[in-house]
Amino acid sequence: MKNYILYFFILSAIILSGCAPGMVRSPGKDVKPGERLEETPTVCRYSEEEKCEESYLQYAPDGNYRLAFLDIDDQGHFGRQRKQLNDVLEFIQEGNKAKRIILFVHGWHHGGIEGDTNLVLFRKLLSTSSRNTEKDVVGIYVSWRGDSITVPLLKELTFWDRKNTSEEVGRGALLEFLVRLEQIWRKDRDVKKINSNLITIGHSFGASVVLSSLKGILIERFATSSPTDEKPPGFGDLVVLVNPAIEAIHYANLREIIEEKENHGQLKFKTNLRPRLIIATSENDFATKYVFQFGRALSTIFESHRDIERVNRNDDVETFSQGEMDRNTVGHYSKFLTHRLSTENELDLDLTTCELKPEPPALYSSRTEKSEVWPIPLEFEGGSKMMLEHLGNSSAYNPYWVVKVNKNIIPNHSKILTGNFVCFIRRFLPEDYIKPRIPKLF
DSSP states (O other), rough: OHHHHHHHHHHHHHHHOOOOOEEOOOOEEOTTTTOOOOOOEEEOOOSSSOOOOTTTEEOOOOOOOEEEEEEBBBTBBBBBOHHHHHHHHHHHOOOOSSSSEEEOOOOTTSSTTTTOOOHHHHHHHHHHHHTTTTTTTEEEEEOOOOOSOOOSTTGGEEEGHHHHHHHHHTTTHHHHHHHHHHHHHIIIIIOOOOEEEEEEEEETHHHHHHHHHHHHHHHHHTTTTTTSSSSOSSSSEEEEEEEEOOBBHHHHHHHHHHHHHHHHTTTOOSSOSSEOOOOOOOOOHHHHIIIIHHHHHHHHTTTOEEEEEOOOOOOOOEEEEEEHHSSSGGOGOOOOGOOEEEEOOOOOOOTTTOOOESGGGGTTTTTTOOOOOOEEEEEEETEEEEEEEESSOOOOTTTTEEEETTTTTTTTSSSSSSSSHHHHHHHHOOOOOSOOOOOOOO
């Protein structure tokens, strides 16, 4: 018995010694929650020599983009004080030029530590984006505690803990920040007549953070929308959830509202050239296909589920299993898939130089009023092609896409900001608010 007690304390010591700090770590320095921030925040010019580890407001070395960090703790509160919130919002609004605002929320096993692979890729994305536009490029990196334990192997057991935390992070202070950020975007476009962009990206559990924040907003906006509206409801210009660790059942309510709108002929908005939400999952994503399913199977074992019947737009009765929706991610639940994105050959598109054609109106040229299936080649410089195919599981007018992506475009769970996928996303973003045309966003 004494040996078991000894083993218990040794294991506890190992786990506790490997706990990720309960304090905020953004971008690189441990900062205790509530620590008093300086009246005038330091704006640091980032470089290989100057890592800016103590500054949450940064300029790129050549000044071609700005980057702000926003810390959210495990309870969904701002990790520093509200002063950081206001500092970041003021930083975003600097200057009178149009802005390209890109917000990114990292996933499991990531954070705001300098050198984190998500942060490195996001800096690269911002730098590349700035070379293709005259707009001010502003990045916002939302930092939350993606790991609660740092001990190898043991940290994989944090699935349930970090999954719950991702939802808590989304429901808290981040929602306020997103609403105020969108107000800045709307003011630029509607009051100042400045053609600013707002793109929100969430990866893995970071996608769970984003949907937890925006789900209520999207449901409310879609429920109150009208086909006479200028464009379909959404948040900002576009929300992208990549390899999302989100149960299909959490998306079901939003999908039902969209289907009901379609049943009443209310999805034909005045302008419907582009999606407002893209949920993209790689066919090669082991984490959300197997690990997530195993984790959810254990955590839902005592829950009660039932089958739900719905009459779809074709007057057919569809049956949805709550159990299957609760155990599988939205991207691995076949009944929710709206599109498939594949390639005719292996692609390696450069983040900076990919040129896209044809012009956006041609995207839906093969779609008649009630057409349900339309394969569309997306051509890139050099003759490379991606094929975007509508699967018929949704209305052809549905502006919320759930896309299964082949491994040549998104290779695995973590390698998401590739030139191939970024060039695909860029295909659907408006560069000009008054007269939409092909953007050079990324």
